[in-house]
Every structure is written in structure tokens, then in C-alpha cells.
Amino acid sequence: MNLSRKLAGASFKPLVLSLLSSGPKYGFQIVHTIQILSEERLHLPNSKLYPLLHLLEQDGLVEAFWKPSESGPDRKYYRLTESGVKSLDGIRAEWNWMYSMFTQLWNGEVSVA
Amino acid sequence: MNNFNLETAIATWRAIYERRRVFGKVDLDEMERHLRDQVGYLTDTGMSTEDAFRKASSEFGSVFEAESEFRKLFWRKLWSERKISGEMRWRMSMLGRYLQIGSRSLAKQKVVSFINIFGLSVALACCICVYVFLDSYLGMDRFHENGEQIYLVSHNVVREGEMQRWGRTPLALAPSIQDQIPGVEEVVRVDWESGRLFVGETVFDGSIQFVDPAYLDVMTFPVRSGDPNPLSYPDGAALTAAAAEKYFGDVNPVGQTLTFTMAGQNRVDLTIHSVLAPLPGASGTRFEVLAPYPALVSARSIDEGNWGGWVSGTIILTQPGVDPTFVVSQLDALVGIQNAANEDWKIDSFFLDNLRNPAEKAYNISNRLMEAPHPIFVFMLILIPLAMLALSVFNYINIAIGATERRLKEIGIRKVSGGVRAQLIAQFMVENLVLCSVSLFIAGLISWLFLLPMFDELFVYALTWAPTYEPTFWFVILGILLGTSIISGAYPALYISSLDPVNILKGSHALPGKRLFSHVFLATQFTIAFFSILIGMFMAFGGDFQARDGWGYDPDPIVVVQLESAAQFGPLRDTIQDNASVSQVSAAFHHVGGNNSRATVTMNGKDEVVGRLRVGSDYFSTLGLNLLQGRGFEDAYGGDVGVSAVVNASFAERFGWDDPIGQGFISDSTSYQVVGVVENPMLHPIMRYRPIFFTRIEEDNAAYAIVRGSSDDSEALLSQLRGEWEDLYPGVPFDAFRQSGVFDIHVQSWSNLTDALTWLSTLALIISCMGLFGLASQGIAARMKEVSIRKVLGANPAAVALRVHIRYLVLISVGAAISMPVVYFGLVALIDFAGLYHITVGPGVFIGSYLIVAAVAFISIAKHAWLLMKVSPAVTLRGE
Numbered sequence: 001m002n003l004s005r006k007l008a009g010a011s012f013k014p015l016v017l018s019l020l021s022s023g024p025k026y027g028f029q030i031v032h033t034i035q036i037l038s039e040e041r042l043h044l045p046n047s048k049l050y051p052l053l054h055l056l057e058q059d060g061l062v063e064a065f066w067k068p069s070e071s072g073p074d075r076k077y078y079r080l081t082e083s084g085v086k087s088l089d090g091i092r093a094e095w096n097w098m099y100s101m102f103t104q105l106w107n108g109e110v111s112v113a
Numbered sequence: 114m115n116n117f118n119l120e121t122a123i124a125t126w127r128a129i130y131e132r133r134r135v136f137g138k139v140d141l142d143e144m145e146r147h148l149r150d151q152v153g154y155l156t157d158t159g160m161s162t163e164d165a166f167r168k169a170s171s172e173f174g175s176v177f178e179a180e181s182e183f184r185k186l187f188w189r190k191l192w193s194e195r196k197i198s199g200e201m202r203w204r205m206s207m208l209g210r211y212l213q214i215g216s217r218s219l220a221k222q223k224v225v226s227f228i229n230i231f232g233l234s235v236a237l238a239c240c241i242c243v244y245v246f247l248d249s250y251l252g253m254d255r256f257h258e259n260g261e262q263i264y265l266v267s268h269n270v271v272r273e274g275e276m277q278r279w280g281r282t283p284l285a286l287a288p289s290i291q292d293q294i295p296g297v298e299e300v301v302r303v304d305w306e307s308g309r310l311f312v313g314e315t316v317f318d319g320s321i322q323f324v325d326p327a328y329l330d331v332m333t334f335p336v337r338s339g340d341p342n343p344l345s346y347p348d349g350a351a352l353t354a355a356a357a358e359k360y361f362g363d364v365n366p367v368g369q370t371l372t373f374t375m376a377g378q379n380r381v382d383l384t385i386h387s388v389l390a391p392l393p394g395a396s397g398t399r400f401e402v403l404a405p406y407p408a409l410v411s412a413r414s415i416d417e418g419n420w421g422g423w424v425s426g427t428i429i430l431t432q433p434g435v436d437p438t439f440v441v442s443q444l445d446a447l448v449g450i451q452n453a454a455n456e457d458w459k460i461d462s463f464f465l466d467n468l469r470n471p472a473e474k475a476y477n478i479s480n481r482l483m484e485a486p487h488p489i490f491v492f493m494l495i496l497i498p499l500a501m502l503a504l505s506v507f508n509y510i511n512i513a514i515g516a517t518e519r520r521l522k523e524i525g526i527r528k529v530s531g532g533v534r535a536q537l538i539a540q541f542m543v544e545n546l547v548l549c550s551v552s553l554f555i556a557g558l559i560s561w562l563f564l565l566p567m568f569d570e571l572f573v574y575a576l577t578w579a580p581t582y583e584p585t586f587w588f589v590i591l592g593i594l595l596g597t598s599i600i601s602g603a604y605p606a607l608y609i610s611s612l613d614p615v616n617i618l619k620g621s622h623a624l625p626g627k628r629l630f631s632h633v634f635l636a637t638q639f640t641i642a643f644f645s646i647l648i649g650m651f652m653a654f655g656g657d658f659q660a661r662d663g664w665g666y667d668p669d670p671i672v673v674v675q676l677e678s679a680a681q682f683g684p685l686r687d688t689i690q691d692n693a694s695v696s697q698v699s700a701a702f703h704h705v706g707g708n709n710s711r712a713t714v715t716m717n718g719k720d721e722v723v724g725r726l727r728v729g730s731d732y733f734s735t736l737g738l739n740l741l742q743g744r745g746f747e748d749a750y751g752g753d754v755g756v757s758a759v760v761n762a763s764f765a766e767r768f769g770w771d772d773p774i775g776q777g778f779i780s781d782s783t784s785y786q787v788v789g790v791v792e793n794p795m796l797h798p799i800m801r802y803r804p805i806f807f808t809r810i811e812e813d814n815a816a817y818a819i820v821r822g823s824s825d826d827s828e829a830l831l832s833q834l835r836g837e838w839e840d841l842y843p844g845v846p847f848d849a850f851r852q853s854g855v856f857d858i859h860v861q862s863w864s865n866l867t868d869a870l871t872w873l874s875t876l877a878l879i880i881s882c883m884g885l886f887g888l889a890s891q892g893i894a895a896r897m898k899e900v901s902i903r904k905v906l907g908a909n910p911a912a913v914a915l916r917v918h919i920r921y922l923v924l925i926s927v928g929a930a931i932s933m934p935v936v937y938f939g940l941v942a943l944i945d946f947a948g949l950y951h952i953t954v955g956p957g958v959f960i961g962s963y964l965i966v967a968a969v970a971f972i973s974i975a976k977h978a979w980l981l982m983k984v985s986p987a988v989t990l991r992g993e
Contacts (some may be wrong), residue, residue, distance in 0.1 A: 017164035027143060028150035034194060050140065051186050058186075059194055069146075071153065076143045081823075 003042055012044055015093060017080065017088040020062060024079035027053070053078055061087050111113055117163040122170075123148065124391060135183040136823035137190075137714075148173060190823050201336070205563070218544050219551070225512050228887045230552050232505035232880040233597065237549075237556035239498035240593050242564040244586070247494060249395035251486050254395040257333040259430055262298075264437060265482050266290075266427040266470070269461040272720060276461065278472075283451050284415070284422035287325070294443040296435035299327040301428040301818035302406050304480055307708070309403070310377040312360045316675075316848040321350075321373055322400035324408040331430045333404075339367040339387030344405045350383040356401035357388045358809050373401070374677050379412045397483030420454030426482030429465075437465045453489075457713065457782070497873065500641050505876060506601040507634040508884035509545070513605035514631065521612070528614035532564075536608035546594075546603030553594050579730035604630075617957035632924060635885065639928030639966065642881040645874035646962045647936040649867070651750055665794035666737040669825040670696070671852035672834060673704060674818040677845060682815035688837055689820065698731030698822040700815035705736065705794045706855035707817065709805065716768060716778040723764060724796065725780070729812060733759070733791055735821045743774045743789030746809040750788075753809035758785035764804035780806075782926060798863070799855040827851040856919035877964065882973040885921060889977040914978040925970055929963050 005055070019030055025084055032043050057063045060085035066074045081090065104110045126144055130136050136144075148169055155165035173179075191197050213487065219226040254992060257263060267280050278532070287302045307320040326344040329351070336351070343351040350371060357366045366385045373381045410417060411854045431440060444463035455916070466472040466481070475485035546959050581762040631888040676682055686698045703709045703726035712725035732738075733745035741762060746753050758778075765787075770794040775785045822830040832849060903913050915976075 026150075028154070031147075032154070045174050045178070046144065047174045049183045050144065050179075051182040054140075054186055054190065056190060056329055060915045072149050073142065075146050076139075076152075 006013075008042055011042070012048065013056070014088075014091045015044070016052060017061065017084060018057070019058075019087055020078055020080045022083070024065075024077040026075040026077050033054065056084070060084075115164075119152065119162050119166060121161075122166050126170055130179070133176065133179050133183075134200075135187045136721050140183070141847055143174075144179075148521070150785075181911055185250045187772070203414065207539075207677075208543065211540050212547060214540060215544035215547035219548060220920040226548065228499040228883040229505070229512060229548055229914045230555065232501075232508050233549060233552035233601075233878050234559060235555050235880065236501035237561035237593060238507040238564050239387070240558060241499045241560040243494050243498045244490055244589055245560075245565060247491060248586070251491070253395045253397045253486060254468050254483060256392070256396075257332065257468055261467070262433065263468040264429050264440075264465035265432065265468070266429060266463060267466050267481070268463050268480055270458060271461055278464075280466075280478050281423045282427040283420050283455070284424055285418045285420045285454075286425070287319070288417060288452070289422060289447055289450075290427070290429060290444070294440060296432050297429050297434045298442060299326045299331050299430040301325040301331055301430075302424045303328070303426045304409060304424045305404065305429060306373075306375050306409065307399075308358065308373055309677070311353035311372040311374070311677075311846060312369070312600050314846050315360075316846045317360065318399060320406050321402045322398070323404050323406045325406045327430075328403065328428075331428060334392070337390035338365075339385070341387070341805060341940055343386035345680055346384070346386060346404065348382060348384050348408060349386045349405060350601070351387045351389055351403040353389050353401055355389050357385075359401070371406070373402075375412075377493050380678070381412045383408070396519075397481075397485060404415045411712045420451050425480070426746060428482070438469070454884060457609060490528050494763075500645070501873075501877065501880070502597065502971045503673070503879045504638050504641055504884070508880060508887065509548075509601040509637050510604055510636045511884055512887040513541075513545075513602075514608060520609070524612055525614040532770045534610045541609060542557045542598065542602045545606070546598045549598045549601070549646055552556050552589065588803055591974075596803060601843045632920070635921075636924045636927045636931075638881040638884055639970075640931045641928075641931035642874070642966060643771055643928050643962060644936055645856065645870070645877040646915065646965060647932060648868040648940065649874035649959065650958045650962055651936070651940055658783060663795070665739065666704075666854040667825075668855070670822040670830075671736065672706065672822065672849055673818045673852055674820060674832050674834060674838070674847075674849040676816055677848075679813050679815045679843075681842065682812050682818055688841055689834065692833070694833055695820055696732060697735045697821040699735035699821075700810070700812045701732055701817045701819055701820045702727040702729075702810050702814050704728075704817045704819065705738070705796065706852065709796065711807075712780045714778050714780045714806070721767065721804070723767075724803055725815065726805060726807050727810045728807050729815060732807070733789075736794075736820045737821070738793040738794055741790045741792055743787070745789055746807070747789075753788070754811060755783060755790045755808075756786060757809060759789040759791055759807040761791055761802070761805050762789055763802045764791050764806055765790055767804040798859045811952045827853065830936050850888065878969055883970050885970055887971040889918075889921075897981070897984055897989045900981050900984055901989040905986045905990070910982040914981045917980050918974055921970060921974060922967065925963075925966055928957075933959050966978070 007046065015034060016030060019025060020035055025033070025063050027046070031044050031046065031049060034042055035052075057064055057078070060081055062078045063081050064076050067077050069075050123145060127141055130141055130144065151169040151172065152162070152165045154167055156162055160168070169211065188197075191200050194942065209759060217231075230493075243657065254260065265280060266282050266286065268282070270277055270279055282546060284302075287300045290297055290300045300327050302323075302480045304323045305320055306323060307318075310319045310321075322345065326342070329342070329344060336649075337354060340346075340349070343349040347401070352360065352366055360366065360371070361369060369385050371383045373380075383402075389403075394536065416422070429440070432744070441462075441464060448460050448462060464472065466475060466478065471485050472478065475481060476487040476718050478485070524537065674685065676685075682700050686700075689695050690698050705726065709724045709726045714721050714723050728746065730746050730748045733740060733775060734747075743759070744750065745759060746757070750757075760773060768778075769774070770776050770787075773787045778785055778787075787806075791807075796803060796805065820830065820834065822832075831849060835847045836851060838845075838849075838933055900913050904910060939959065
């Protein structure tokens with residue numbers, strides 16, 4: 001089952017911020033981790049990844065730095081800023097609330113009048 | 114052996130991205146590292162380096178997608194990195210480069226550029242002229258400072274079962290407003306009088322606008338020289354700058370005298386006190402001489418309190434803040450007084466027509482004191498440049514797409530070497546902008562040097578063209594430039610930039626739909642060309658009215674002397690009637706072809722407005738006007754004055770009389786009995802015959818002496834009469850004309866209009882045929898091989914050339930089929946509506962116009978047909 005385009009599009013920002021919350025990562029790492037996590041059902045295209053990272057950087061939610069690599073040229077890493085952490089908290093609360101609402105609805109715990 | 118080199122492959126991949134300006138170096142470094150990481154990951158899974166690169170670059174996605182996403186952030190990034198000015202510099206340098214390419218392209222394709230520039234220049238020149246004209250025409254009388262408070266008093270009246278609006282006003286209205294209506298600051302009576310103006314020994318036909326002295330305070334007609342209040346003198350007059358030059362030439366008119374006579378009856382001696390400055394804008398009122406109304410009152414012994422009489426108009430200036438509806442309510446109180454005094458013209462209500470914001474459909478108000486813009490006229494005027502512009506734009510599109518064949522390789526190479534579609538579009542649009550700019554410059558010259566002076570001469574409005582003071586003008590010009598560039602350039606640019614470079618360079622390109630579009634555009638062009646040619650031909654043939662309908666009499670032996678006073682008639686007749694070269698002399702107050710008045714005729718309770726001419730005894734026989742029934746006004750019958758009328762055939766027809774003699778009708782409260790019917794005389798060379806009636810006058814009302822010569826040599830008669838007049842009235846100017854030249858002014862106006870339309874239609878045809886020529890030149894290269902092969906296979910060269918060009922003949926025929934019925938029925942309806950002559954032009958006009966277009970089109974493509982006939986298969990097919 002593939003995610004609908006709109007839902008996938010809406011999930012990219014929370015996904016990237018969540019991934020960066022566990023430590024700095026570079027572009028390929030982010031795309032590759034999402035593919036593994038989603039069992040290849042969710043693909044974040046590079047054409048969207050880098051503009052998204054740059055936008056987050058301009059918004060002050062992430063910061064970038066270059067780090068030398070043993071195999072080839074330097075890599076550009078991204079990590080969360082304080083604002084990024086706060087923003088992720090907010091996003092997490094929203095998604096949790098959404099998740100709990102759907103859970104209640106689909107488990108039959110809510111009766112609609 | 115595998116030659117794959119990862120570094121070379123990555124460099125090639127990166128080079129594609131580097132050509133896009135949205136990707137910065139840091140972005141590219143980051144993306145390259147991503148690609149390398151993915152290649153590394155895939156090779157670790159056991160894939161070959163080459164396969165890993167192919168898969169990684171494929172998964173990376175297309176450069177277009179990435180470009181589109183990065184573009185969303187582009188300006189924001191530039192802003193945050195403070196690189197906006199650098200980007201703008203780059204863009205300007207690219208624009209400069211496009212301009213350079215555009216100029217080179219224009220210079221390289223000389224014929225095509227000439228065709229495009231010529232057509233666009235003419236069309237844009239038409240646009241400029243029409244804009245300048247409409248700006249003046251629609252802004253008529255906006256320059257009066259008190260315009261918001263100036264109103265023309267008008268009235269509604271029910272005539273023949275319908276509510277009509279009229280601009281003339283009762284004579285006594287102005288004094289009544291002055292005395293009884295508060296809130297009105299000034300009231301001005303305006304009356305037009307036509308007659309003759311005597312300046313020294315020279316006589317001019319002309320008119321004077323008699324106005325109350327406050328006129329120059331109410332309206333804004335600044336005085337250029339002389340007394341600022343010329344109308345405050347009982348005999349004071351003011352001339353417009355143009356009239357000062359016309360009547361006095363280089364002499365300063367201030368202090369000079371001018372005598373005005375109205376139909377030989379009343380005389381007003383005036384002294385010029387001022388010359389007015391040229392008007393700051395177009396005006397619906399076009400006087401040459403202003404004189405005080407009291408001078409007219411005394412010359413004509415006018416009873417100013419008479420509600421039964423009329424003046425041409427009454428203008429009021431309200432006090433600031435006064436509600437016009439209040440003034441109208443006060444005017445309503447005067448309706449009863451007017452209607453009691455004028456049984457024949459019962460007014461329904463008065464209304465006010467503001468100078469700056471005219472009444473709705475003000476152009477429909479009969480006898481409105483000042484002309485108001487007519488939307489049909491505006492529409493017709495706008496149609497001309499739009500049609501020309503459409504022709505030129507179609508030409509451009511056709512030729513630009515036709516030229517694609519020559520530029521295919523350029524486009525293919527540009528695309529393969531990294532040129533993106535947007536760049537190609539920008540390049541073609543800038544090329545088009547260069548072309549349009551050059552055309553606009555030439556258009557400015559054409560309109561300034563030729564068209565605007567021609568317009569000025571054709572129309573009576575003074576064109577006020579001061580582009581340096583008019584920002585709107587430059588906005589409109591810029592709008593026309595951009596609009597034309599976009600409309601003409603968009604389709605070719607989109608089309609050309611969409612071509613697939615692989616197919617182009619393989620030589621297997623297909624140009625789907627190209628021919629269909631070209632044909633539709635060309636057929637549209639010829640439809641427009643036919644429209645203009647047909648209208649031009651109708652005008653030319655329709656203008657041959659004199660040959661078609663005749664005068665109703667022979668004008669050649671007739672000379673008409675205009676009298677300064679009726680008392681001159683008797684001595685003149687006595688002096689000349691025994692002269693061998695004079696066969697008959699008659700008096701007249703009105704004269705066929707000269708002037709007549711309008712009269713309302715009532716019969717069986719039905720009103721009809723017809724023409725009326727007051728003539729003396731023997732008028733019909735002197736003029737040679739055929740009597741169809743009954744008799745004329747001969748002295749032998751006597752007693753015709755005030756009781757008898759002679760009508761024309763059209764009058765009898767209008768009232769449905771089979772036997773008009775003895776019939777009666779009422780006009781101006783007088784009953785007339787018809788004693789004769791004459792053949793329809795031509796009253797106006799363009800207008801249809803109208804119903805008229807003649808009534809009898811005595812000699813003491815004569816304004817004209819109609820002299821019939823004994824031969825057709827009216828020039829000799831005129832010269833002889835001049836000698837006798839000078840002996841009889843030494844020092845009094847001799848004012849006479851030959852009857853055969855009475856319509857010369859009308860004929861000249863019609864001829865001017867026909868000339869202008871002929872010019873336009875010729876231009877339209879030239880532009881269309883240039884488009885055809887351009888298209889044929891573009892297509893010929895592609896046809897060479899086809900024709901050569903046909904020749905090798907034994908085809909007749911002439912038949913082949915004909916076959917290639919037959920499609921143009923089909924397109925011309927399509928244009929003719931569309932335009933001919935529309936033009937015919939449209940013109941018939943228009944001319945019928947406007948009251949002009951009915952069209953009687955036969956199929957000759959249609960056949961003629963078709964042959965003209967076909968012949969010119971044939972000449973345009975003859976060169977190409979000849980080239981195709983003479984093409985040598987040995988040369989053309991050598992490379993195959």
C-alpha cells in the first residue's frame with residue numbers, strides 16, 4: 001500500500017524533524033532511513049528533500065554544517081535547533097491528538113449522536 | 114571492455130544541473146554527495162559501478178522536478194544571502210544578449226522582417242491615431258472649468274407617439290429662469306445663424322453664434338488678444354484664432370469691422386474686439402464668431418418674452434452646491450406657460466444635460482447645442498486599427514511559424530546544449546519585442562508625419578496631441594507594445610520551444626497542426642482584406658450618385674446670385690433680363706441645393722417633418738425643374754402666397770396621394786392646397802430624396818436671384834453678371850455661384866472619405882499579400898524536393914506550380930465567401946438606417962473585388978511559382 005501523495009507530502013516535515021531529533025544527519029541518511037522505516041512504501045524524492053531542508057534552515061528550525069568524510073567529499077549535516085525542537089513538540093502533539101482521535105473512532109469508543 | 118568512468122559520469126550529471134540558475138554551488142555539492150552516497154550504497158549491495166550510477170541518478174529524479182522545487186525558494190534564498198542585485202545584473206545581461214540575438218535575427222531575415230515591421234508599423238500607427246482622436250473626441254468639453262455646474266437646458270416632448278428629447282429651448286425661457294429660479298448664477302441664450310460674412314470686399318459663407326454676454330464667463334474660452342469682455346459691447350464680436358486667420362489673414366482683426374447678413378434680410382454690423390486662444394481640447398461646439406445676442410434681438414426685432422419662438426439653446430451655470438433636480442422642479446413650473454403659448458409643440462418636461470457628465474445617450478438629443486460622442490462612431494473607429502493589428506499579428510504568427518523550418522537546427526542545438534524551454538520562450542519573445550519596438554518607432558513617425566495631419570483634415574475636431582504632457586498616452590503606447598508583442602509572439606514562442614530536439618536533429622520532426630493554423634490565419638487575413646476593399650468599393654460606387662440619380666433638372670445654364678438685401682433683386686432683374694445671354698430670372702428665399710428650412714406638416718392628425726423652400730414666381734421654369742402634374746407659381750395665376758404649395762414626388766408618395774392636386778395640409782398654422790407636383794430635385798448628393806414642399810414668396814423677400822442663361826456656358830454668364838453687378842452696385846461685393854458646383858463641398862467631403870477608405874483597404878490588401886508572400890517564401894524550400902520528384906516522374910512544371918499554389922486561391926475564396934454577404938447586408942442596413950441612398954451596386958463590385966484580391970495575391974506568389982516551375986531536379990535532388 002502506497003501513501004496518498006497529499007498525506008505523504010504532509011508527513012515529510014514531521015518525518016525529517018523527527019529523524020533529526022535523534023542527532024545530526026545528512027541527506028542520503030534521511031532518505032534511506034525513511035525508506036527502511038516505511039518498508040519502501042514512502043519515498044521522499046531528492047527534488048523535495050533539499051528544498052525542504054533549506055526551507056527549514058531558513059526558518060531557523062534546523063542548522064547545517066559540513067563535516068569531512070573518510071570516503072569522498074565532505075557531507076552536509078543537518079541538526080535541530082532549539083526552535084526546531086519546540087516546533088517538533090508542537091507537531092508531535094498535533095499528530096498524537098489526530099492519532100488518538102482516529103483510534104477512538106475506529107475502535108468504536110465514540111458514539112456519534 | 115567497460116569504459117565507464119564514475120567521475121566522468123558524475124561530472125556530466127552535475128553539468129546538467131549547473132546550467133540551471135536555481136542551483137547554487139553549495140546545493141550542487143550537497144546533491145553530488147548524495148548521489149555518491151547512493152552509488153556507494155548500491156555498489157556495497159553487489160551492483161556494478163555503472164549500474165549503481167544509472168540507478169542512483171534515475172532515483173534522483175529529473176532535473177526539471179528539482180528545478181521546479183528549488184525555484185520556489187530561489188528568491189527567498191537570494192534575499193537572505195543578499196544576492197538579489199547580482200541576479201538582477203545577470204538577468205539584465207541576458208536581456209541584452211537576447212536583444213542582440215533579436216536584432217541580428219531581424220537583420221538576417223530582411224524580407225521577413227520588412228513584412229512584419231511594415232504591417233505592424235501601419236497597424237500601430239492606426240492605433241496611435243485612433244487613440245489620439247478618441248482621446249479628444251471622448252474628452253469633449255472637459256476643459257471648461259465650471260463644467261460640473263454648467264447645464265444645457267433640454268426638454269422632452271411627445272411627437273408622433275414617442276417621447277423625443279430636444280435641445281432647442283423656448284425664447285422666453287432664459288429671462289424666466291433668470292427672474293424666477295433661485296440657485297442659477299448665469300443664464301445664457303445661444304442662437305446659431307447662418308448667412309454671409311462681409312469682410313471688406315470679400316464675402317464668406319459662414320455662421321455666427323449669438324450668445325448672451327455672460328457666455329465667456331460661464332464657458333472657458335480664454336481670450337488670446339484684445340478686450341477680455343468683447344461681448345459687453347453692443348456690436349462686439351470675438352473670433353476664434355482659426356477664424357481670425359481665415360477672414361483677416363495676417364492683419365490684426367482687433368478693431369476691424371465685419372458685416373453679417375442672414376438670408377438677405379437682416380444685417381448686423383460687428384466690431385472685432387478680441388481673438389480667442391486655441392481651445393485646450395476638443396469641443397462639441399464649433400463656432401467661428403461669437404456676437405452678443407442683443408445684437409440679434411435688435412436686428413430681427415425679436416420679442417424676447419415670446420414663448421412661441423425658439424433659440425438654439427439655453428445654458429445655465431448653477432451656484433456651487435445647488436442640486437440640479439431642484440432646478441428641474443422649478444423648470445417644470447414653466448411648462449404650462451410654454452404649452453399655452455405653443456399649441457403645436459407641447460413640452461412634457463424640461464431636463465438638464467450636464468456639460469461634464471452628459472445625459473444618457475446625449476448624442477440622441479435632437480438639436481443638442483453641443484455635439485456629444487456617438488458610440489457607433491467610436492466603435493467603427495476602434496474597429497479599423499484592430500483589424501489592421503489583427504492582419505499584422507496573423508502575418509507575424511504565420512511567418513514566425515513558417516520560419517521555424519529554417520531555425521529548427523538552432524532550436525535543436527540550443528536545447529541539446531542545455532537551453533531550457535523558458536529561455537527559448539524568453540528569447541523568441543524578446544526578438545518579437547525588438548521587432549514590435551522598431552515598428553512602434555516607425556508607427557510614431559508615420560502617425561506624426563502623415564496620419565495625424567490627415568485625420569485632422571478629415572474630421573472637424575481639433576486634435577490636441579501633446580504626448581509629452583500626457584502620461585496616459587505613454588501608458589497606452591506601452592500597453593499596445595506589450596500587448597501586441599505578447600499576442601503575436603506567444604503562440605510561435607510556445608510552439609517553437611515545444612519542439613523535441615531529438616526529432617529535430619534526427620531530421621524526423623513533425624510540425625503537427627502548423628498548416629491548419631497558417632491556413633486559418635491566412636483565410637482570416639483575406640476576410641479582413643475583403644471587408645475593407647468591399648467597403649471602399651461601395652463608397653466609390655455609392656459616391657457616383659450624380660451620375661445615377663440625376664439632379665432633376667439641368668444645372669449647367671444656371672447661375673445663382675446671393676443678395677445682400679431683397680431690395681437688390683428688382684434692379685438686378687431689370688438690368689439683366691433683356692440681356693441676350695439671360696433667358697429667365699426668378700427670386701427665391703430658399704434655393705434647391707443652397708438651403709431650405711424644416712417644417713412640420715399636419716394632415717389627418719399626423720405630423721411629418723419635411724423640407725420647405727420658399728420661392729418666387731417662375732422658379733421652377735427658371736431652374737428647369739420638371740412639373741409632373743399641375744402648375745408652378747406663375748404670376749398669371751396670382752394669389753398663391755400663403756395658400757398654394759407645390760410638392761415634390763417624394764412628398765406625394767409619403768402621404769400616399771395618387772392624385773395630389775387639390776390635396777390640403779397644414780404647416781405653421783397655415784392651410785395649403787397643392788397646385789403642382791415637381792420631379793424630385795437633388796437636395797444633397799448623398800442623402801436620399803426627401804419630401805419637400807415649395808411655397809410662394811413675393812420679390813421683397815428675395816435672398817437669391819436665380820438666373821437661367823441662354824446657353825450652358827455658365828462661366829461666361831457669371832463673368833457677365835459680375836460686370837453688370839459692379840456697374841449697378843459699385844463697392845458692394847458680388848456673391849454668386851454656378852449651380853453645377855453647388856454640391857462641390859459635399860462631393861469633396863465624400864471623396865475625401867472614399868480616398869481615406871481606399872488607402873486603408875489598399876494597406877489591408879498589401880499587408881495580407883505580404884503575409885502571403887512571406888508564407889510562400891517560407892514554404893518554398895520544403896516544396897522544392899516534392900516538385901523536383903514530381904518533375905522527374907514526368908509531371909508538367911506549370912501544373913505542379915499551380916497545384917502548389919491552388920490552396921492560396923482556396924483561402925482567398927473562403928475569405929470572399931465570408932466577407933461578401935456580411936458586407937453587403939451590413940452596408941445595406943447601415944446606409945438605410947443612416948438615410949443615405951439605397952445601394953444599387955450590382956455583382957460587379959463583388960466580382961471586381963475578388964479579381965483585385967486574386968490578382969494581387971497572384972502577383973505576390975508569382976515569383977515562387979516561377980521558381981518552382983524552373984526548379985532543376987538535378988540540383989535539388991543531388992544530395993539525396
